Amino acid sequence: MENNQQSKLFSEPVFRHVGDRGLLVEFSAEIDLETNQKIHAFSRLLENPLPEGVIEIIPSYRSLVLVYEPLVVDLQELKKMLTSLYRDLESNPIANPEIVEIPVCYGGEFGEDLEQVASHNGLSAEEVIRIHSETIYPVYMIGFTPGFPYLGGLSAKIHTPRLATPRTTVPAGSVGIANNQTGIYPIASPGGWQLIGRCPYKIFDPLRPNPFLIKAGDHLRFTPVSSQDFLKLQTGKA
Amino acid sequence: MPAALKIRQPGAYSTVQDLGRFGYQRYGVPPSGAVDRFAAKTVNLLLGNHKNSAVLEMTIAGPIIEILTPCTLAVTGAAMSIKINGNLVDNWSSFAVVKGDVIAIGHAESGCRAYLGINGGIDVPMIMGSRSCYTDGRFGGHEGRPLVAGDILAYCDDQAGSIECRTLPAAYRPTYSSHWELRAIPGPQDDYFDQGLELFFSQKFTVTPQVNRMGYRLKGPKIERKNTMPASIISEPSLPGGVQVPEGGDPIILLSEQTVGGYAKIATVIREDIAKIAQTMPGDTIRFQRVSIAEALDIERKNKELYSFLKEEYSNAQSFAVLGKQYYKSEIFSEKLSNFLRQI
Numbered sequence: 001m002e003n004n005q006q007s008k009l010f011s012e013p014v015f016r017h018v019g020d021r022g023l024l025v026e027f028s029a030e031i032d033l034e035t036n037q038k039i040h041a042f043s044r045l046l047e048n049p050l051p052e053g054v055i056e057i058i059p060s061y062r063s064l065v066l067v068y069e070p071l072v073v074d075l076q077e078l079k080k081m082l083t084s085l086y087r088d089l090e091s092n093p094i095a096n097p098e099i100v101e102i103p104v105c106y107g108g109e110f111g112e113d114l115e116q117v118a119s120h121n122g123l124s125a126e127e128v129i130r131i132h133s134e135t136i137y138p139v140y141m142i143g144f145t146p147g148f149p150y151l152g153g154l155s156a157k158i159h160t161p162r163l164a165t166p167r168t169t170v171p172a173g174s175v176g177i178a179n180n181q182t183g184i185y186p187i188a189s190p191g192g193w194q195l196i197g198r199c200p201y202k203i204f205d206p207l208r209p210n211p212f213l214i215k216a217g218d219h220l221r222f223t224p225v226s227s228q229d230f231l232k233l234q235t236g237k238a
Numbered sequence: 239m240p241a242a243l244k245i246r247q248p249g250a251y252s253t254v255q256d257l258g259r260f261g262y263q264r265y266g267v268p269p270s271g272a273v274d275r276f277a278a279k280t281v282n283l284l285l286g287n288h289k290n291s292a293v294l295e296m297t298i299a300g301p302i303i304e305i306l307t308p309c310t311l312a313v314t315g316a317a318m319s320i321k322i323n324g325n326l327v328d329n330w331s332s333f334a335v336v337k338g339d340v341i342a343i344g345h346a347e348s349g350c351r352a353y354l355g356i357n358g359g360i361d362v363p364m365i366m367g368s369r370s371c372y373t374d375g376r377f378g379g380h381e382g383r384p385l386v387a388g389d390i391l392a393y394c395d396d397q398a399g400s401i402e403c404r405t406l407p408a409a410y411r412p413t414y415s416s417h418w419e420l421r422a423i424p425g426p427q428d429d430y431f432d433q434g435l436e437l438f439f440s441q442k443f444t445v446t447p448q449v450n451r452m453g454y455r456l457k458g459p460k461i462e463r464k465n466t467m468p469a470s471i472i473s474e475p476s477l478p479g480g481v482q483v484p485e486g487g488d489p490i491i492l493l494s495e496q497t498v499g500g501y502a503k504i505a506t507v508i509r510e511d512i513a514k515i516a517q518t519m520p521g522d523t524i525r526f527q528r529v530s531i532a533e534a535l536d537i538e539r540k541n542k543e544l545y546s547f548l549k550e551e552y553s554n555a556q557s558f559a560v561l562g563k564q565y566y567k568s569e570i571f572s573e574k575l576s577n578f579l580r581q582i
Contacts, residue, residue, distance in 0.1 A: 019506030
């Protein structure tokens with residue numbers, strides 16, 4: 001995609017043991033979009049179906065962790081299988097990621113810090129909205145809280161430091177900026193991000209058949225919506 | 239689902255847990271579940287439940303509970319006194335209670351977490367394949383939070399097991415001291431340390447008051463990284479038992495409510511020893527003992543065999559008791575009894 005440089009992918013996977021039931025598989029030494037996409041492709045290949053005794057696969061920036069039942073899985077056999085799958089990956093093209101549209105009502109009561117982000121960067125609020133919503137953000141991994149996406153790709157034009165004093169509560173669905181990162185709060189929590197807008201959908205709802213709107217490997221696009229549309233989407237979804 | 243337990247006082251921190259929620263960590267959902275799996279599985283064994291039935295995890299001080307319907311209960315884990323209407327009953331044993339009884343569970347005299355089980359298991363909604371409470375996520379368990387006064391818990395009557403009272407022989411009960419040996423496997427980032435690794439596996443650490451289901455912060459000799467290694471790592475998944483070493487050099491044992499970590503992990507406590515962490519109290523000391531994966535497997539295999547053995551013993555005892563009951567109800571017995579009565 002954005003780089004034509006040589007692949008940063010290790011020629012062989014690097015295995016590290018995470019106690020008696022975890023295996024960490026490293027793909028590269030640094031964060032790199034192409035590597036991360038390979039990790040998600042690898043994880044999809046591996047989970048259809050999950051090998052016997054493997055409980056879950058957790059993809060992350062530059063590695064993934066397999067959690068397994070040690071009395072069922074032969075670790076040496078598992079490593080052999082993973083190594084051969086890893087070698088095949090080099091020749092496999094990366095599938096196009098799913099693009100998830102996240103409607104956002106920017107500014108006003110939903111994005112109290114929009115003006116501050118604008119003035120910090122010498123821009124108008126409209127320009128911040130345009131820059132924030134014209135980028136497509138890859139989801140490198142999910143973690144920290146249920147459904148929280150670690151996103152890449154925020155334009156340097158709107159990088160903004162965290163708030164000096166974090167808020168005690170940030171409402172679920174809030175979209176914010178902290179330094180070179182943008183993100184969305186799936187559940188209400190304390191937080192120091194500069195809030196620029198809010199999404200009317202529940203990013204995470206434990207009671208929904210599919211509790212998660214976003215999975216690791218997806219790409220996100222933030223689409224500006226009016227406050228009237230925000231309310232419509234919110235009630236339509238509920 | 240008969241309403242069974244009314245919480246009069248919730249205790250210090252009581253949550254409903256089963257053995258955990260798996261398959262969702264990639265979505266940022268941690269496994270949760272009983273931290274002391276041995277005590278949770280054993281309390282279910284004493285009640286004839288499935289090992290994954292939901293139980294009440296009680297921390298430091300237990301609740302006061304009013305019984306709403308006849309049921310069988312048991313308490314395992316930390317030594318908290320159990321009183322039925324003021325009369326002491328034994329831990330690690332099941333006992334029957336009736337409507338109107340009041341159960342008072344005291345504070346932990348040794349250990350830290352005790353488990354209250356009920357025949358059939360506590361009935362709370364199954365969310366993402368588990369009944370475990372994840373308080374930060376505000377879901378699972380009873381309304382996604384620790385219990386408060388007035389809460390009512392039901393039990394699953396469709397799963398109700400035996401109501402013969404059982405006791406775990408003393409030989410199988412763990413003893414909780416204030417010094418702990420935790421077996422751990424080096425890694426995943428043991429290569430970040432040189433002398434630090436030797437220090438970690440030889441010195442004593444003290445449990446600080448900053449402990450919860452997310453992690454246990456320890457204090458002791460400072461663990462230093464090799465000076466060629468960065469202060470943090472690129473964030474990666476963390477599993478229960480991982481011991482991360484942040485900048486200050488004081489290790490933190492990560493537990494079951496954490497999904498991602500950004501510090502190097504010097505070692506990982508084997509799963510069979512996480513139950514011990516669950517029972518440590520602030521001020522206790524810990525020494526880490528280095529084991530290999532093969533040794534950890536042996537330990538797990540032995541513990542699994544012990545559990546199967548106990549299960550077998552209880553199922554025999556149960557069928558014997560059932561046979562006994564049938565005998566006393568049988569015509570042969572009533573005939574013998576009437577003959578006997580005629581003779582006296």
